[in-house]
Amino acid sequence: MAPPRILLCGDVFGRLNQLLKRVSSVNKSAGPFDALLCVGQFFPDSPDQLEEFNEYIEGRSRILIPTYFIGDYGIGAPKILSGAAKDPMNQGFKMDGLKVCENLYWLRGSGKFSLNGLSVAYLSGRQSTSAQQFGTYSQDDVDSLRALAEEPEMVDIFLTYPFYIHIICTNLSLPPLLASNSLLYIAAASDVPSGISDSSGGDTTVSELVAEIKPRYHVAGTMAVFYAREPYINVDAVHVTRFFGLAPVGNKNKQKFMHAISPTPASTMSTSELCTKPSNTTLSPYTVVDKASPTHGATKRPDDSDAQYWRYDVSRKRQKHGDSDGDKLCFKYVSSGSCPRGEKCHFRHDADAREQSVRGVCFDFLNKGKCERGQDCNFKHSLQEEGEGFSSRRSGSGTGNSNRSKECWFCLSSPSVESHLITTIGEHYYCALAKGPLVQDHLLIIPVEHSPNTLSLPSDCEKELSRFQSSLKAYFKNQGKEVVFFEWVSKKGTHANLQAVPIPSSRASSAEDIFNLANKLGFKFSTSKNSEGRKMLRTHFDRNFSLFYVEVPGGTILSHAVEENEKFPVQFGREVMAGLLNIADKADWRNCQLSKDEESKMAEGFKSRFEEYDPRLGRCIKFWKQDHACLPAQRVLFLVVVPDQMTGPAQITNSCAEVDSCYL
Numbered sequence: 001m002a003p004p005r006i007l008l009c010g011d012v013f014g015r016l017n018q019l020l021k022r023v024s025s026v027n028k029s030a031g032p033f034d035a036l037l038c039v040g041q042f043f044p045d046s047p048d049q050l051e052e053f054n055e056y057i058e059g060r061s062r063i064l065i066p067t068y069f070i071g072d073y074g075i076g077a078p079k080i081l082s083g084a085a086k087d088p089m090n091q092g093f094k095m096d097g098l099k100v101c102e103n104l105y106w107l108r109g110s111g112k113f114s115l116n117g118l119s120v121a122y123l124s125g126r127q128s129t130s131a132q133q134f135g136t137y138s139q140d141d142v143d144s145l146r147a148l149a150e151e152p153e154m155v156d157i158f159l160t161y162p163f164y165i166h167i168i169c170t171n172l173s174l175p176p177l178l179a180s181n182s183l184l185y186i187a188a189a190s191d192v193p194s195g196i197s198d199s200s201g202g203d204t205t206v207s208e209l210v211a212e213i214k215p216r217y218h219v220a221g222t223m224a225v226f227y228a229r230e231p232y233i234n235v236d237a238v239h240v241t242r243f244f245g246l247a248p249v250g251n252k253n254k255q256k257f258m259h260a261i262s263p264t265p266a267s268t269m270s271t272s273e274l275c276t277k278p279s280n281t282t283l284s285p286y287t288v289v290d291k292a293s294p295t296h297g298a299t300k301r302p303d304d305s306d307a308q309y310w311r312y313d314v315s316r317k318r319q320k321h322g323d324s325d326g327d328k329l330c331f332k333y334v335s336s337g338s339c340p341r342g343e344k345c346h347f348r349h350d351a352d353a354r355e356q357s358v359r360g361v362c363f364d365f366l367n368k369g370k371c372e373r374g375q376d377c378n379f380k381h382s383l384q385e386e387g388e389g390f391s392s393r394r395s396g397s398g399t400g401n402s403n404r405s406k407e408c409w410f411c412l413s414s415p416s417v418e419s420h421l422i423t424t425i426g427e428h429y430y431c432a433l434a435k436g437p438l439v440q441d442h443l444l445i446i447p448v449e450h451s452p453n454t455l456s457l458p459s460d461c462e463k464e465l466s467r468f469q470s471s472l473k474a475y476f477k478n479q480g481k482e483v484v485f486f487e488w489v490s491k492k493g494t495h496a497n498l499q500a501v502p503i504p505s506s507r508a509s510s511a512e513d514i515f516n517l518a519n520k521l522g523f524k525f526s527t528s529k530n531s532e533g534r535k536m537l538r539t540h541f542d543r544n545f546s547l548f549y550v551e552v553p554g555g556t557i558l559s560h561a562v563e564e565n566e567k568f569p570v571q572f573g574r575e576v577m578a579g580l581l582n583i584a585d586k587a588d589w590r591n592c593q594l595s596k597d598e599e600s601k602m603a604e605g606f607k608s609r610f611e612e613y614d615p616r617l618g619r620c621i622k623f624w625k626q627d628h629a630c631l632p633a634q635r636v637l638f639l640v641v642v643p644d645q646m647t648g649p650a651q652i653t654n655s656c657a658e659v660d661s662c663y664l
Contacts, residue, residue: 002262003117003262003263003264003265004034004035004115004116004117004118004262004263004265005031005032005033005034005260005261005262006033006034006035006036006037006115006116006118006157006260006261006262006263007023007026007033007035007036007037007065007258007259007260008036008037008039008219008244008246008258008259008260008261009036009037009038009039009246009249009257009258009259010038010039010040010221010226010245010246010247010248010249010257010258011039011040011041011042011071011221011246011247011248011249011257012038012040012041012042012043012069012071012248012249013041013042013043013044013045013049013074013248013249013250014042014043014044014045014046014049014050014052014053014074014075014076015044015049015052015249015250016052016053016055016056016061016063017052018249018250019249020056020063020064022249022257022258023036023064023065023258024064026258026260027064027065030260032065033065033260034065034066034115034116035065035066035067035068035115035116036065036066036067036068037067037068037069037120037157037159037219038067038068038069038070038071039069039070039071039159039160039161039219039220039221039246040071040161040220040221040246040248041071041073041074041221041248042069042070042071042072042073042074042077043071043072043073043074043075043076043077043080044074044075044076045074045075046075047075049075050075050076053076054076056101056104057080057100057101057104058101059101059102062102062103063101063102063103063104064103065103066103066105067103067104067105068097068105068107068115068120069104069105069106069107070107070122070123070124070125070159070160070161071124071125071135071161071221072106072108072124072125072134072135073125073126073134073135073136074135077134077135078134080100081100081106081108081134084098084099084100084106085098085108087099095111095112095113096111096113096114096115097113107122107124107159108124109124109137109138109140109141109144110122110123110124110137110141110142110144110145111144112145112148112155115157116265117265117267117268118156118157118263118265119153119154119155119156119157119265119266119267120155120156120157120158120159121145121148121155121157121158121159121213121215122158122159122160123137123141123142123145123158123159123160123161123206123209124137124141124161125137125161126161127205127206142205142209145209145213146209146212148213149209149212149213149214153267154214154216154239154266154267154274155213155214155215155216156215156216156217156263156265156266157215157216157217157219157263158209158210158213158215158217158218158219159219159220160206160209160210160218160219160220161206161220161221206220207286208344210241210286211234211235211284211286212332214234214237214239214241215241216239216240216241216242216263216266217241217242217243217244217261217263218241218242218243218244219243219244219246220243220244220245220246221245221246221247221248223245223247224247224248224251224253224255225245225247225253225255226244226245226246226247226255226256226257226259227243227244227245228242228243228244228245228259229242229243229244229245230278230280230281230282231277231278231280231281231282232281232282232283232284232285232584233277233281233282233283233284233584233585233587234284235284235286235338235588236335236588238271238274238275238591239266239274239275240277240278240281241284244259244261246258246259277584277585281584281585282579282584283575283578283579283584283587328347328348328367329347329348329350329353329363329366329367330345330347330348330349331347331363331367332345333345333347333349333350333354334350334353334354334357334363334366334367335357335363337354337569337570337571338567338569338570338571339567342567343565343567349567350492351490351492351493351546351570352492352494353366354570355494356383359380359409360379360380361379361380361381361382361383362379362380362381363379365379365380365381365382408450408494408495409495410446410450410495410497411450411495412425412430412448418432418435418599420596420599420600420603421433421434421435421599421603422603423443423603423606423607423610424607424610424614424616425448425616426448426464426467426468426615426616427448427460427464428447428448428449428457428460428461428464428465429445429446429447429448429461429464429465429468430445430446430448431443431444431445431446431468432444432446432603433599433602433603433606434499434589435589435593435599436589436590436591436592436593436594437592437594437602438501438574438577438578438581438583438586438589438592439501439502439503439581439583440502440602441476441502441606442499442500442501442502443472443499443500443606444497444498444499444500445465445468445469445485445497445498445499445500446495446496446497446498447461447495447496449461450494450495451495451496452489452490452493452494452495452496453487453489453493453496453541453547454487454496454498455489455537455538455541455547456538456541456543462534462538464615465498467615468615469485469500470615471610471613471614471615472500472613474613475609475610475613476502479502480504480505481502481503481504481505482502482503482504482505482508482511482553483500483501483502483503483553484500484501484502484503484511484550484551484552484553484577485498485499485500485550485551486498486499486501486548486549486550486551486573486577487499487548487549487573488546488548488570488572488573489541489546489547489548489549490546490570491543491544491545491546492546493546499573499574501577503553503577503580503581505553507580507581508552508553508554509553510580511552511553511580512552512554512556512558514576514579514580515550515552515558515576516558518560518572518576523560523568524560525558525559525560526558526559526560526561527556527557527558528556528557528559529555529556530555531555533551533555533556533557534551534557537549537557537559542561545561545562545563545564546561546562546568547559547560547561547562548560548562548568548572548573550573571587571588571589574587574589575587
């Protein structure tokens with residue numbers, strides 16, 4: 001069966017003659033089309049156009065194909081829509097539209113319905129501080145859509161009134177690499193119509209809903225221009241989203257006001273088909289919530305905990321029954337590491353809970369202390385690592401490093417440590433390949449001691465860390481690569497890890513630029529370009545604040561101290577690197593997971609290649625002689641590495657030691 005054919009249209013402004021003339025022409029040349037979806041203002045903006053409009057409403061002229069609209073405001077809207085709402089045929093819960101006249105349907109408020117097999121969601125009207133009956137949406141409309149976002153069915157098309165502020169960021173003079181692969185999509189000046197170059201406007205409520213619903217197509221109007229954005233990946237979803245902004249019918253600048261699509265319903269597609277990503281796919285523009293545009297009026301949630309938004313019950317029945325605990329965890333943040341509602345979210349964004357979720361702990365267990373699914377639950381019902389904020393919920397657990405070591409994934413004494421990923425072990429640090437690697441040889445440098453960061457460890461530890469970094473730089477340089485080091489230091493952190501991601505040398509000069517784009521998002525980075533950058537970080541490090549820092553090729557260190565109420569993405573470093581390397585689909589580590597056999601082979605391959613650079617190299621040379629005869633056990637030759645002078649492969653010297661037996 002052929003997929004449905006859908007026409008999309010921007011603001012109509014009551015110009016039904018011009019619109020339907022165009023529909024008739026397109027229908028003859030490329031149709032037949034199954035439906036027309038209109039976004040933006042549908043009713044006239046001048047009394048002069050009302051007569052033409054009423055010709056169709058009153059049945060004297062015919063609307064050619066089923067037409068659905070969400071812009072329920074303009075001249076004549078209150079009278080016409082009030083009459084439609086009172087029609088007995090429109091009584092009840094009708095999310096598929098109230099019939100206004102033959103083939104014309106009003107999508108009121110918000111909802112979701114099936115259109116020729118496609119799942120269509122919508123938010124009708126504009127954001128407003130006043131409780132108008134027509135032309136605006138209410139908090140209930142928003143909450144209803146948030147509840148729909150929790151359903152497993154994928155939304156094919158989402159209709160909203162405005163463009164969103166982050167769909168377009170700004171026109172910057174950037175290198176081509178940065179123009180298409182930054183954390184937010186940064187459009188080149190030639191790609192973005194001048195009418196939408198200013199990103200200061202928009203409706204942040206719509207942005208939150210788009211990030212949560214993750215539609216395959218997002219269609220909006222109101223900006224008087226046509227804009228088709230490159231597809232972008234969604235956080236915690238396999239499919240991409242395409243955005244279309246449509247111009248008004250009959251606009252003076254001849255901007256495109258109608259667009260045709262023919263999407264196969266997601267419900268009939270295979271997983272492999274849904275996972276397909278075009279070559280021009282970018283990262284999600286909703287990865288970082290805009291901090292500069294607070295939500296106002298009808299969409300702003302009350303500050304008191306008795307009126308907070310409950311994920312599973314928008315009617316707040318749980319609160320009516322006395323369950324008004326204001327300390328509930330945010331599911332979105334715990335499951336994905338970010339929440340599109342940002343500071344407006346009334347649930348708790350807990351970094352420890354996020355870490356537990358990554359380690360496979362059940363959300364209900366973290367949130368309620370128990371899980372009603374019991375043995376049928378596929379997740380863990382015990383904490384995999386102790387951190388601040390969890391001790392009161394644990395039963396029968398002790399305190400101190402011994403218990404942490406037993407449960408921590410990174411403590412070498414823990415039964416949970418994935419030893420097959422470990423590549424080399426030093427006195428204070430060890431190296432392991434990252435689980436769900438961004439690229440080949442993506443490594444973690446991890447303290448042997450259970451420490452929440454690498455900045456507060458003693459100077460002896462710092463010297464060994466420097467040797468590991470120097471060795472990795474030399475190793476990658478020999479492959480024509482550079483390496484970027486970054487660490488997310490949470491004030492509630494558990495066991496630290498410094499990530500090392502290799503990049504092609506050709507992209508090294510862009511690394512600092514792409515991280516500095518965060519300044520556009522309100523994240524101010526401090527820059528240290530001298531060799532004392534890390535020493536300064538250690539000196540000024542405040543354990544009472546979280547910190548993100550990155551060392552880019554050339555030694556420059558960028559750092560950002562996270563303020564008390566600031567929402568900083570915990571996967572920021574990885575997401576930026578995915579953009580730099582043009583592998584947006586790998587921004588989420590869960591999209592990159594390998595089997596244990598694959599991980600073991602990967603680790604063995606790295607150990608073999610890294611052997612001559614390993615700063616901890618110290619092996620008995622049994623076959624030093626050309627005839628491969630083993631030397632006497634009383635006189636053992638060692639390979640001694642001089643890492644402080646290392647600029648290439650390990651420097652090897654011969655020295656002897658009188659020992660009773662060889663242990664290496």
